[in-house]
Amino acid sequence: MTHRPTPTRRTFLKAASAAALAAPTIVRSSVFAKDDQPAASDRVVVGSIGTGDLGRRHHLANHLIPNKRIQMAAVCDVDRNHRDQAALDVLSRTGKRVDIYKDFRDLCDRQDIDAVLIAVPDHWHALIAIYAMQSGKDVYCEKPLTLTIAEGKKMVEVARRYGAVFQTGSQQRSDRRFRQACELVRNGKIGKLQRVDTYIGDIDAGSWQPVTTPPAELDWNFWLGPAPYADYSPNRCHYQFRWFSDYSGGKMTDWGAHHNDIAQWGIGTDGSGPVKVKGEGKFHENGPHDVPGTFDVQYTYAGGVELFCHAQGENGVKFTGADGWVFVSRGRIGASNEDILKTEFTDKDVRLYESRDHHTNWLDCIASRERPICDVEIGHRSCTICHLGNIAMRLGRELTWDPVKEDFVGDEQASRMVGKPMRAPWHL
Amino acid sequence: MDTISQICEQLGSPEQAKAYRARRELAVRVAAAGAPGKESDRAVLAAEIAEQYGAMNETKDDRGRPQKNPRHVPAVRNELARALADIGGEAEVPALVGGVADFNVREMARFALDRNPSAASTAALTEAAQKSVGVEFRTGTAGALSKRSGPGVVEALKGCATDTSPDVRLAAAEALSSQADASGDAVIVAAAKELGAASPRAAKRMSIARLQLAQTLAKAGQKDAARGIYQAMAADGADKAQKKAAKTALEQLG
Numbered sequence: 001m002t003h004r005p006t007p008t009r010r011t012f013l014k015a016a017s018a019a020a021l022a023a024p025t026i027v028r029s030s031v032f033a034k035d036d037q038p039a040a041s042d043r044v045v046v047g048s049i050g051t052g053d054l055g056r057r058h059h060l061a062n063h064l065i066p067n068k069r070i071q072m073a074a075v076c077d078v079d080r081n082h083r084d085q086a087a088l089d090v091l092s093r094t095g096k097r098v099d100i101y102k103d104f105r106d107l108c109d110r111q112d113i114d115a116v117l118i119a120v121p122d123h124w125h126a127l128i129a130i131y132a133m134q135s136g137k138d139v140y141c142e143k144p145l146t147l148t149i150a151e152g153k154k155m156v157e158v159a160r161r162y163g164a165v166f167q168t169g170s171q172q173r174s175d176r177r178f179r180q181a182c183e184l185v186r187n188g189k190i191g192k193l194q195r196v197d198t199y200i201g202d203i204d205a206g207s208w209q210p211v212t213t214p215p216a217e218l219d220w221n222f223w224l225g226p227a228p229y230a231d232y233s234p235n236r237c238h239y240q241f242r243w244f245s246d247y248s249g250g251k252m253t254d255w256g257a258h259h260n261d262i263a264q265w266g267i268g269t270d271g272s273g274p275v276k277v278k279g280e281g282k283f284h285e286n287g288p289h290d291v292p293g294t295f296d297v298q299y300t301y302a303g304g305v306e307l308f309c310h311a312q313g314e315n316g317v318k319f320t321g322a323d324g325w326v327f328v329s330r331g332r333i334g335a336s337n338e339d340i341l342k343t344e345f346t347d348k349d350v351r352l353y354e355s356r357d358h359h360t361n362w363l364d365c366i367a368s369r370e371r372p373i374c375d376v377e378i379g380h381r382s383c384t385i386c387h388l389g390n391i392a393m394r395l396g397r398e399l400t401w402d403p404v405k406e407d408f409v410g411d412e413q414a415s416r417m418v419g420k421p422m423r424a425p426w427h428l
Numbered sequence: 429m430d431t432i433s434q435i436c437e438q439l440g441s442p443e444q445a446k447a448y449r450a451r452r453e454l455a456v457r458v459a460a461a462g463a464p465g466k467e468s469d470r471a472v473l474a475a476e477i478a479e480q481y482g483a484m485n486e487t488k489d490d491r492g493r494p495q496k497n498p499r500h501v502p503a504v505r506n507e508l509a510r511a512l513a514d515i516g517g518e519a520e521v522p523a524l525v526g527g528v529a530d531f532n533v534r535e536m537a538r539f540a541l542d543r544n545p546s547a548a549s550t551a552a553l554t555e556a557a558q559k560s561v562g563v564e565f566r567t568g569t570a571g572a573l574s575k576r577s578g579p580g581v582v583e584a585l586k587g588c589a590t591d592t593s594p595d596v597r598l599a600a601a602e603a604l605s606s607q608a609d610a611s612g613d614a615v616i617v618a619a620a621k622e623l624g625a626a627s628p629r630a631a632k633r634m635s636i637a638r639l640q641l642a643q644t645l646a647k648a649g650q651k652d653a654a655r656g657i658y659q660a661m662a663a664d665g666a667d668k669a670q671k672k673a674a675k676t677a678l679e680q681l682g
Contacts, residue, residue, distance in 0.1 A: 134670075
């Protein structure tokens with residue numbers, strides 16, 4: 001057997017770049033796999049930023065540590081307990097120590113780290129992702145991608161400038177049922193698409209807590225970051241931040257980023273969006289949550305398709321066409337006629353990007369330098385749907401949206417809400 | 429219906445739910461008055477909010493000397509500033525400038541000016557960047573100016589870029605990268621040279637800013653100026669990510 005030097009990830013990338021100029025062939029990083037054990041030089045060196053419930057228990061435990069194509073190098077969180085526990089998890093499962101950071105910039109400044117996985121509160125997504133890309137990293141960033149539309153525009157711009165491979169954590173795109181539903185719709189199997197209904201859940205009112213001193217392990221000022229200063233109370237912070245508009249967009253962005261993303265995929269408007277939006281949200285009378293508790297929002301697309309986003313109803317996405325419907329959720333797909341689901345697609349049909357695993361797709365794309373299934377612009381545009389809904393509910397009127405200029409038409413007050421100032425020293 | 433003055437009293441309530449209800453009421457009114465075609469309602473409401481924002485009470489200090497203090501506590505004024513961020517126009521800028529002078533509320537006053545698209549707010553931010561005190565606040569105003577344009581803005585930012593505070597200098601240089609003015613490049617390069625030696629992160633920030641400036645110029649049609657920056661970055665000791673991005677941009681620029 002002829003021995004050949006093992007290619008490193010970086011030499012591979014160099015060669016792949018040259019090859020891509022000659023022929024745009026996708027070469028998966030898995031070509032380096034040998035007995036399911038990639039060479040160390042072939043592994044993607046990853047830093048995990050945000051190691052709370054989602055970052056540690058989900059991404060780190062299920063997707064980063066067990067993945068043989070990943071070498072964990074560092075963890076980062078503004079909560080000392082979170083970051084130390086994450087480092088302990090890596091040590092206990094791999095026997096290797098990783099470096100521990102509080103400040104994401106220290107992690108991103110490291111030259112040996114190829115990519116970062118970001119699972120922090122929403123109001124931090126854009127700043128961290130942008131700095132990571134400016135530092136030459138590829139990025140996996142949790143959904144909802146942004147707190148504002150302006151942040152998303154900037155993220156897309158930076159991703160393109162730096163050539164970053166950017167996967168948005170809307171992992172339903174890597175679920176075969178959601179792809180099947182969208183392919184059925186895109187191929188007219190339910191007739192001409194008329195409407196889409198997304199059901200994403202409501203929230204309770206929460207309860208007031210007295211402000212108190214932040215726990216010693218938490219750097220509260222850093223946690224707040226670009227958000228307006230607020231005194232600490234536990235129910236503003238971990239997980240519960242989702243229901244405060246300074247940090248997130250409520251259920252509308254939390255689950256809307258999943259199901260409205262699928263709606264966009266089925267309608268075929270990735271990279272674009274609706275032209276009209278109106279909605280009614282019911283806010284809890286006494287707080288503390290200041291995002292709509294329940295809501296119904298209606299979007300109109302240029303082609304006439306309408307998207308209705310509801311808080312209440314069975315969680316999932318329903319596409320209704322002139323000849324039938326398809327309903328899809330996690331673990332279930334149904335149709336007005338079971339025969340629709342038996343459709344065998346041919347080469348002449350519209351086939352959508354196929355990914356069977358969201359993290360694997362990200363790693364494949366890091367090797368090939370192709371765009372992942374939920375590239376930054378897709379994530380941004382899907383999140384824009386959610387922001388449009390929130391702005392329309394907040395303003396209580398129908399708004400006209402220009403998806404090309406990414407601005408409202410004829411409503412100066414709505415246009416102000418495309419972006420949001422940040423607390424110094426942070427800025428986009 | 430409660431007056432804005434009454435809403436202010438409720439905003440200051442120690443009962444959290446009561447203050448929350450007042451915030452919601454204010455937000456609903458601001459949204460309704462901000463609708464297209466409601467300009468006169470908008471002007472009236474904004475004026476009422478601004479009046480309460482700037483309202484003063486005459487009191488006496490510990491030695492019995494007369495003094496003026498804001499009628500409303502900072503928490504209330506900050507909520508009013510949030511409302512003005514959504515509805516305030518040129519006429520409300522003076523009240524917000526008053527807020528800029530108050531250390532307790534100036535950050536939210538800056539937010540409100542940032543969202544106010546009037547020329548008066550640009551002038552207020554420009555003045556605040558140049559003349560106000562406090563490193564964090566001035567970096568914030570420099571950041572706000574990155575979204576404004578005009579010779580006055582560029583000159584103010586250039587002035588800040590020679591400030592004694594490294595943080596203000598860096599923020600101003602970064603803000604210049606969003607201005608379609610090629611003369612900003614020399615300022616960024618100077619900041620990189622003087623601050624970058626001691627701080628690798630400062631050097632990186634300036635390198636990022638330089639790349640951003642080139643893109644801003646290219647978008648504005650100043651392709652030769654953009655090309656010059658890209659070429660310089662591709663050739664010099666900029667960090668790897670910036671160098672790579674500059675080379676890619678050069679190829680795309682043609």
